[in-house]
Amino acid sequence: ALEEEMRIAAEELRFEYAARIRDEIREIKEQFGTGARR
Template sequence: VTDILAMIRPDRDGAPVPDGDVGGEAGGGLAAARRRRDGPDLGELPDAELDRLIRTLDEEMREAAAELRFEYAARLRDEIKDLRRELAEIRG
């Protein structure tokens, strides 16, 4: 979970990290988080952990919007939507 959050959080100056650019690592950003999430790890996480991740991302999205960081908030919104869909699939 921490790895996923690290990939989608803004860098230290508050600017959103462009997809594919996290700390100079190739393949970072949301795309990398999604690749990792699409693997077997997401299905192995307990439902409670996924719920907690979604709540954390939702809080961060609201903070970003309040700080007028709308592009970042929209990226978080999309990530939350994807996680909720996957959680629904896991729960059946």
């Protein structure tokens, strides 16, 4: 899952990659109407 990849990336200090995954997750959730802002 993307969340798992993000956690692993953060543990390996790949914060830039983790941030990109986080943004991707946020976009997907907004597309499906499960974003926190709706």
